[in-house]
Amino acid sequence: MYAVVIAGKRTMLDYQSLLLAAALSGTCLSITMLVIWSAMRQSHYFLTAAVGLIVVAAHVIAFWRYTNDPQPWIGALLMALLPSGFALVLVAAGQFYGHIHIARKVLAVVAASVLSTTFLMMVGLDGAAFMVEYAFASALLVWVGWVFWQAREEFPALITLMTVLFAICAVSFALCGLVLLFNGSWVLGKAPDNWAERVNIIVSVACLTALGALPMTMHNLRMAARHRNEALTDPLTGLQNRRALVDGYPDKAFGEELAVVMFDLDHFKNTNDVYGHSAGDEVLKRFADVIRANLRAGDSAFRLGGEEFALVIARVEGNYVEAAARNILADFAGQEIHTQIGVLRCTVSAGVAFGSMKKATLTEMLTRADRALYQAKRAGRNRVVVDGWITESTRRPALRA
Numbered sequence: 001m002y003a004v005v006i007a008g009k010r011t012m013l014d015y016q017s018l019l020l021a022a023a024l025s026g027t028c029l030s031i032t033m034l035v036i037w038s039a040m041r042q043s044h045y046f047l048t049a050a051v052g053l054i055v056v057a058a059h060v061i062a063f064w065r066y067t068n069d070p071q072p073w074i075g076a077l078l079m080a081l082l083p084s085g086f087a088l089v090l091v092a093a094g095q096f097y098g099h100i101h102i103a104r105k106v107l108a109v110v111a112a113s114v115l116s117t118t119f120l121m122m123v124g125l126d127g128a129a130f131m132v133e134y135a136f137a138s139a140l141l142v143w144v145g146w147v148f149w150q151a152r153e154e155f156p157a158l159i160t161l162m163t164v165l166f167a168i169c170a171v172s173f174a175l176c177g178l179v180l181l182f183n184g185s186w187v188l189g190k191a192p193d194n195w196a197e198r199v200n201i202i203v204s205v206a207c208l209t210a211l212g213a214l215p216m217t218m219h220n221l222r223m224a225a226r227h228r229n230e231a232l233t234d235p236l237t238g239l240q241n242r243r244a245l246v247d248g249y250p251d252k253a254f255g256e257e258l259a260v261v262m263f264d265l266d267h268f269k270n271t272n273d274v275y276g277h278s279a280g281d282e283v284l285k286r287f288a289d290v291i292r293a294n295l296r297a298g299d300s301a302f303r304l305g306g307e308e309f310a311l312v313i314a315r316v317e318g319n320y321v322e323a324a325a326r327n328i329l330a331d332f333a334g335q336e337i338h339t340q341i342g343v344l345r346c347t348v349s350a351g352v353a354f355g356s357m358k359k360a361t362l363t364e365m366l367t368r369a370d371r372a373l374y375q376a377k378r379a380g381r382n383r384v385v386v387d388g389w390i391t392e393s394t395r396r397p398a399l400r401a
Helices: 015-039 044-068 072-096 102-122 126-149 156-182 195-231 242-248 268-275 277-293 320-333 362-378
Strands: 002-006 009-013 259-265 300-305 308-313 337-339 342-344 348-354 384-386
Touching: 015 044, 015 195, 044 072, 044 195, 072 102, 072 126, 072 195, 102 126, 126 156, 156 195, 242 300, 259 268, 259 277, 259 320, 259 362, 268 277, 277 300, 277 308, 277 320, 277 337, 308 320, 320 348, 320 384, 348 362, 362 384
Parallel strands: 348 384
Antiparallel strands: 002 009, 259 308, 259 348, 300 308, 337 342
């Protein structure tokens, strides 16, 4: 028995007090999750998890009632509530990662648990029913941990901690069943009361409280990352925007291994005027697709605004940069965009700037690439021009204009 001292008197913290504390903890956590869900209705995880915790709390209350009035129907009810509550927590974990299909499998497991425990309880084998209940509860908790563990790349430390806590909680339920099994307690006639049960209550309260807080933390981190991604992404093309370029290379020194290519769609204003802005938007999206199709691993594409785009080449090799820019121009020139007034074909001009031994800044690179782009426009458009002073270098004769 556990004891606390209050006002100089020794008071026993009995089994029923532990049960009520567990029920209160689960209820408070579920209310917290419901409040969070009410503020962001699209997060179904919190609603499902909250309902699951309410069901688990109801199981604890039914267990407490069974300790005072061990009626078979009460026993059957509490044994149906526990796997149902954990099953909802499992479904919530699936919702957290988009595994909606998991619900059918979980329903089959819960049905097997409820039918078997109800049968055993009604034929008088209440001890065996508790063993089966604890076995299913352990399996469901391990399953929840496995769902999170499979997505550990998103938040490695937090998900590892969650998996460990689910495992500890599962072990505590398994211990309850093993104690009954080793004692041969097939028939009890009352609620089980042993050291494993008390450990299980304490572990469950601690673990479930932490397991409620950790997903909230992961959700907040996920939303923060999503908002940051939205702030750095161009909504029309899906490419990174100018802010992403500036934030990504704030103090970057562009050495000889780096290059910047700027693109500007030819006669884009005329395209909007003649074919309409919806056609213009389609042109921008089509060009973004062309850039993506020509990206290497490590290279980055950005929409700077309007019809201007930029490409940062992370590894300069021979005449790759100019060749890549020419490929983009050729692929885009071959695109056909169908509009209400006919087929639309567009071209694009490009200006290239290479980094230098003096380590140019992003601003300097964009200025030089823009200067080369202006030269491409003046030379007739639909062409690639390399920044003049780079083309005169003997180290890159293949890039001479």
